[in-house]
Amino acid sequence: MCLGLKTVAQEHFRELALLRRVRDRIDRERALPLDIDSLAAVADLPIALFVRRFRDAYGLSPHDYRRATEAVRNREALAANPAVA
Known part of the structure; x- marks a missing residue:
């Protein structure tokens, strides 16, 4: 791997970790x-680029990711306690 590609790959993995x-x-x-x-700021990216990179990594924007995880938690809670429904 040439030095330029290695640097790009390292930056990509650093960004994924963030x-x-x-x-x-x-x-x-x-x-x-x-x-x-x-x-x-945690991801060390401008807001627009952060949202785009988050979507690239996880398939959803940060807001959509949060809504999806809340929906999963709600479904799990209803399944665990069907008497509430």
Whole structure:
């Protein structure tokens, strides 16, 4: 692998690790409002690029990811306790 490609690959993996950190923060802080500015800062990316890269990595925007995980949690809670429905 030439030096240029190796550098690009290292930067890509660094970015993926930061995006994983953001995803974990979204999961961990699900009761708090979603603050795109601070999430983009964690990923060390401008907001528009952060949203695009997050979507590339996870298939959903940060807001859509949060909504999807909440929907899964709600379905699991209903399945675990059907008497509530």
